[in-house]
Amino acid sequence: MNIDMIRAAADRAKGHVRRTPLLNSPFLDEIAGRRVWVKPECLQHTGSFKFRGAWSALSALPSAQRAKGVIAYSSGNHAQGVALAAKMHGAPAVIVMPEDSPRLKIANTRAYGAEVVLYDRANESREEIGAALAEERGLTLIKPYDEPQVIAGQGTTGLEIAQQAAEAGIEEAQVIVCCGGGGLTSGIALALEGEAPGFRVRPAEPEGFDDAARSLVSGQIERNASALGSICDAIVTPAPGELTFPIMQRLVGPGLVVRDDEALQAMGHAFNRLKLVAEPGGAVALAAALFRGGEIDGDDVIVTISGGNVDADMFARALQTLG
């Protein structure tokens, strides 16, 4: 896993993955007490950075293997990313989702061209169902973060940040990244290590689901007590990955932790000042920049908005914080 893989992923992505802009607002700067730069991956295809990793993984497969199809387990952004990346490659995609997933997510994943296979979370194992399907049809499993080509794809975000920050004259900055399994965090860190050595990556997580922050402190992979119960569900995973954590340990930290109400407030500010729709998990890095300034150094902070797949009810809650 190195920056050459990220550069190769960026080459394969040209013309297919969106180059998202780097945005700012004097109003956000005022709240944060420093310049705040926002990388809005909510504007990526399928509404999250996950499309980058999915495109990278699909485009790296030998064409005969890709033609047989891919499979992923996910009820969220990774599923949509894999579904659309497969469709754009003309490859079949099977997404294994819990049968109690929100109907809108199932419909969206199908609309991106995937076959959705539902399972009963209480009585069935998605791994067994997936393994049987993969065996039967010769499908390739695309893991959500512990997969080198997925990390390389997420890392293309970092290459763009390095270039856009240089254009804005930023030589030193902390880069706060919304962190789940660590694919985006470790990918950006690897890219910036090579391209912008004055930058330091800081993972951001919701309170109570700060496995990355705790793992970085203890030096070993720590798990969350539960994977359920946060409004920031898009970035909640059981623990950092086996591949992502060593990269994070070498290059990243310390972690930043924000409350759910701060994530909602950050969504309100993104609406008001950037005209962007952020999902709660996608807003934790901005929330850290706005409300955890005492834990951040320097004149410039760069944050990811990792996704914008939020329903109207939750977004209405964020709007209410603007009162």
Add this chain to the structure above:
Amino acid sequence: MNIDMIRAAADRAKGHVRRTPLLNSPFLDEIAGRRVWVKPECLQHTGSFKFRGAWSALSALPSAQRAKGVIAYSSGNHAQGVALAAKMHGAPAVIVMPEDSPRLKIANTRAYGAEVVLYDRANESREEIGAALAEERGLTLIKPYDEPQVIAGQGTTGLEIAQQAAEAGIEEAQVIVCCGGGGLTSGIALALEGEAPGFRVRPAEPEGFDDAARSLVSGQIERNASALGSICDAIVTPAPGELTFPIMQRLVGPGLVVRDDEALQAMGHAFNRLKLVAEPGGAVALAAALFRGGEIDGDDVIVTISGGNVDADMFARALQTLG
């Protein structure tokens, strides 16, 4: 007024005006029955395309004249554009606003560094107040659309559309533009005349305020019965401009007209599928693409989202259309 002025405005804008992306979504394509491409000027500085024209006008002034300052009459997006463009040039700006303007708009305009002069709409004339201030301080008036350098600045949107559409392989398209006084519409039309002759600009307006559409039919400048009463207030003006209308008459039309409820629905789709915040007036072009397909030709339609300065209450109404 010609494309060379637009190209010169684009040169002056480099590094200061945002190059907004060109976005799409398979879900919007499905509703429209053709490919829909969105130019989101809500992501521009100050949340609307008006910053382009303001930057162009400020940057075109001789530096000694600029240093004395500029003045604008506006309670909306033009005011914010002029205020920030002046601040970034280190020039004073005076904005004359009705004293019953929403406090948030007054506060935002001040936050961008402008001096706000309030007047009583019933008993005072903004022109008299402005003329007195301009005379006293040597300020230059920046008109919102009937001003060549403002039209040139708005036209830079068209240069970007031409380039981005070419990259996407689009050779023929109708380009629907949210239309108020016609600065953006005529500027884009001039740019595309030179850069993308297969493109045709169509102005979009709210029902009851379709002065541009009616003027294009009658061949002379027609006025709206009222300038008040539309939720699409950001793009409602009394009539097309003296400079903009001849350009529109030569290059643009026929007009498209949408209802307020369709603009709200389009805002909901922009939220859901593009992760963008559109204001009602900024959503009329997208609404036309989605709901007036029978009046549009071709496989590709390009629409502007001209701004995103909408308050939480109005946005909540748009979210309710998603039901």
